Amino acid sequence: MDTGYRIIIADDHPLFRNALHLAVTQAVPDVQLQEVDCIEQLMQLLAEQGEVDLLLLDLKMPGASGFSALASLRHLYPDLPVVMVSATEEHAVVQQAMHFGAMGFIPKSTPLPALVAALHAILAGDTWFPAGVSLSAAPADNIAERLASLTPQQFKVLTMLSEGKLNKQIAFELSVSEATVKAHVTAIFRKLNVQNRTQAVIAMSQIGEG
Known part of the structure; x- marks a missing residue:
């Protein structure tokens, strides 16, 4: 029997954690959802966890600078699907997230229905990035x-x-x-x-x- 998805929300803003919590539970009714508000808590939780289906990671978190948290996670947990969430929508930042191995990038301005749709796509194994950002393949x-x-x-x-x-x-x-x-x-x-x-x-x- 399917025990549902295991998803972690890592964001130090309670209001946006609540928004993500709502979107996740709408997208995936049967979910084991955990929340952390700093990188130290996140690393401790990942060390204690078994398999995690998705990590929603705020770009600006206590204990991290820029993409340092994402780069570290890609090294320590190469198979962990990570989606960045951020208040910025700059294409250069989105492309940096791609470069460091994120499988998605969700601006915090994303409306709830679009956020739910993005989570559906990501959990189905696809990627999700804002429209208009170049998604060129490798040479x-x-x-x-x-x-x-x-x-x-x-x-x-x-x-x-x-x-x-x-x-x-x-x-x-x-x-x-x-x-x-x-x-x-x-x-x-x-x-x-x-x-x-x-x-x-x-x-x-x-x-x-x-």
Whole structure:
């Protein structure tokens, strides 16, 4: 039986934590939701937790400077899906979040319905960034090296993605949880420097060309 998603909200502003809490519970009724208000609490919680499906991380948090928290999390927990939330909507900041491995970026001005839709997309294994931000894929000449960096299980998941299989189907065939499949997909996106499934499949197809 599905025990639901495990999601952490890391934000030091109580009002926006409440807004995110509302959006998460609307998007995912069956959810184990935890909240922290500083990086120290977040790191302690992650160390104690098992598998976490999603971290919603405020860009400006006590205990972090700029993207230091995101960069540290990507190093310590490479398979943890992280979505940045921020009061800024500058494209350069959004692109920096992409560069450091975030699978989404949600401005704090996002209306609740759009926020719920973004969470639906992210939990389904896709990415979500504000409209108008460039989401260019990795150059083709780096694809072979990037594909070589995938673990055998990640490559197997990517192959199944290229066959059009859904997370649920992949989880069944590999005898793992959907959360594990989502973690693999997140890691694949990061390693290939792509932002969605379509770009990942295109990247894989390029290795057989020429």
